[in-house]
Amino acid sequence: MKRELTCIICPIGCSLEVEIEDGVVKSVKGNTCIRGKKYAETECTAPMRTVTTTMKCDDGSVVPVKTDAPIPKEKMFELMEIVNNSVAHLPISVGDVIIENVFGCNIVATKNM
Amino acid sequence: MTDLVIVGSGPAGMSAAIAAYEAGIRDILILERDNRLGGILGQCIHNGFGLHRFGEELTGPEYAWRYEEKVRAMNIPFKLGTMVLDISEDKVITATNEEDGIFQIKAKAIILAMGCRERSKGALNIAGTRPAGIFSAGTAQKFVNIEGYMPGKNVVILGSGDIGLIMARRMTLEGAKVHAVCELMPYSGGLARNIEQCLNDFGIPLKLSHTVVEIHGKERLTGVTIAKVDENRRPIPETKEYITCDTLLLSVGLIPENELSKSAGVSLDRVTSGAIVDQDRQTNIEGIYACGNVLHVHDLVDYVSEEAEIAGKSAAAYIRGEKAESISVGIKTDGKIRYTVPQKITQNKDVNVYFRVSDVFRNVTVAVYKNGEKVFTKKRPKVAPGEMESVKLSCEIFSDCNELEFRLEQN
Numbered sequence A: 001m002k003r004e005l006t007c008i009i010c011p012i013g014c015s016l017e018v019e020i021e022d023g024v025v026k027s028v029k030g031n032t033c034i035r036g037k038k039y040a041e042t043e044c045t046a047p048m049r050t051v052t053t054t055m056k057c058d059d060g061s062v063v064p065v066k067t068d069a070p071i072p073k074e075k076m077f078e079l080m081e082i083v084n085n086s087v088a089h090l091p092i093s094v095g096d097v098i099i100e101n102v103f104g105c106n107i108v109a110t111k112n113m
Numbered sequence B: 001m002t003d004l005v006i007v008g009s010g011p012a013g014m015s016a017a018i019a020a021y022e023a024g025i026r027d028i029l030i031l032e033r034d035n036r037l038g039g040i041l042g043q044c045i046h047n048g049f050g051l052h053r054f055g056e057e058l059t060g061p062e063y064a065w066r067y068e069e070k071v072r073a074m075n076i077p078f079k080l081g082t083m084v085l086d087i088s089e090d091k092v093i094t095a096t097n098e099e100d101g102i103f104q105i106k107a108k109a110i111i112l113a114m115g116c117r118e119r120s121k122g123a124l125n126i127a128g129t130r131p132a133g134i135f136s137a138g139t140a141q142k143f144v145n146i147e148g149y150m151p152g153k154n155v156v157i158l159g160s161g162d163i164g165l166i167m168a169r170r171m172t173l174e175g176a177k178v179h180a181v182c183e184l185m186p187y188s189g190g191l192a193r194n195i196e197q198c199l200n201d202f203g204i205p206l207k208l209s210h211t212v213v214e215i216h217g218k219e220r221l222t223g224v225t226i227a228k229v230d231e232n233r234r235p236i237p238e239t240k241e242y243i244t245c246d247t248l249l250l251s252v253g254l255i256p257e258n259e260l261s262k263s264a265g266v267s268l269d270r271v272t273s274g275a276i277v278d279q280d281r282q283t284n285i286e287g288i289y290a291c292g293n294v295l296h297v298h299d300l301v302d303y304v305s306e307e308a309e310i311a312g313k314s315a316a317a318y319i320r321g322e323k324a325e326s327i328s329v330g331i332k333t334d335g336k337i338r339y340t341v342p343q344k345i346t347q348n349k350d351v352n353v354y355f356r357v358s359d360v361f362r363n364v365t366v367a368v369y370k371n372g373e374k375v376f377t378k379k380r381p382k383v384a385p386g387e388m389e390s391v392k393l394s395c396e397i398f399s400d401c402n403e404l405e406f407r408l409e410q411n
């Protein structure tokens, strides 16, 4: 089976052509770097996404946060629910872990508050 | 008298300040109308910044923080909450803030780094009512990401620029339903990766060659009518379709914010709406430089920083009174290449020339002609209006001519 993808690893956005056989990636064409090949392989087997969002702070403001590693794509909305049901405590510095170990990653702050 | 005044503290203003400092200038002042440093990046909480510069994908606030940390460590002075009102041709800056009232500063050199604003044009000529619920995508981004407030639940987005695409995903993650992104042109102006990860990931339809033809609702938006457009971009009546929604976001492009530049007598390029500059990013007014989105709209912040460093370094050389041997070479384009930055070369050194194309073209060569002769080529599998291109020209190309022509040729 052939599958066409747009690489999302960097803003170049290479058009990838992936050859899949029995759920295994046989070849990747169109990538300009090794990361594109890796992206195609995970995207066709177990797609992952980094999630960025905001989280309420105890003073009513919001702090931007991100997952410090990509999480399984189908878990994005569950992760949103966890973040939206939590409150971050000020003061916060860039890189602080706000929630530990959700879907194999940490939720970290991306701004000083 | 201040050596260097920088207007704006986005990535352009901060990078320029750091570069000038590193080149030995200490008497620097950054003026920023917002109450924090960082510019538009503060509200761009998504990742995708700094891959070229730092080799990692940062979010907007993280990218800004890397520069703010340096500005603070270098003790470069800045004034927040300070709006620059006017710049005169002899480099007198008039500004205002709560503490100092209205004040003036004379500068040896000025770097313009005011960024851009969102176009609102697209909204003005749509038929129908003008209810609440219509926002520019950037305004919605500020509401959601800074103020923590969702502007609506059922959304249609007009325009497929990157901010619109990013907001489609952002509002979807926060529980809104984004019914469609309508794009007037047959191609998207946004990055391919954003179409993939912001629309396709969530099954949001991208309707190319579509526009909003009517707005409905008395107090709050209740829906929009969309339609397909023909090749002359005129709506086709039979294709009209009604979509119930409470929010319409407009993402119809950005335009450099150059009111101040005009008052300073800076000549603007009609295509970019930014200043006409040389390789140092110096405008037609000696000692006034421009960089970042105020010069031309960038999709990648890495290039903003790079450009601003050139401006900062050059301003430092100007302040020290260094003079280089000068030449004068203009750059002409063929229309398929819409513009170049810089638009002119005034010194004999290697130069990266940035440009944008007018349409999507495949298998093309960027060719540079000097006195009718092809002197440089670069092959590209695909170029698109949404993605800035660049070529590196070595200094020999600039000898014995007063004009170069950039052409896009089919392979």
Ligand SMILES: Cc1cc2nc3c(=O)[nH]c(=O)nc-3n(C[C@H](O)[C@H](O)[C@H](O)COP(=O)(O)OP(=O)(O)OC[C@H]3O[C@@H](n4cnc5c(N)ncnc54)[C@H](O)[C@@H]3O)c2cc1C
Pocket: B007, B008, B009, B010, B011, B012, B013, B031, B032, B033, B034, B038, B039, B040, B041, B044, B046, B047, B048, B049, B050, B082, B083, B084, B085, B113, B114, B115, B116, B138, B141, B162, B163, B166, B257, B260, B291, B292, B293, B294, B297, B298, B299, B300, B301, B302, B304
């Ligand atoms: C919504 C959005 C999403 C983006 N997404 C990405 C992305 O994913 N990846 C990427 O690499 N790039 C992205 N970009 C592009 C990148 O962020 C911008 O190109 C870059 O931030 C522009 O920097 P700048 O310093 O030129 O302008 P800005 O960041 O806009 O800074 C200009 C500053 O000047 C100040 N100013 C203006 N006028 C005055 C005045 N009269 N007096 C005092 N101060 C003034 C403003 O308050 C502002 O702080 C995005 C841009 C936008 C708008």
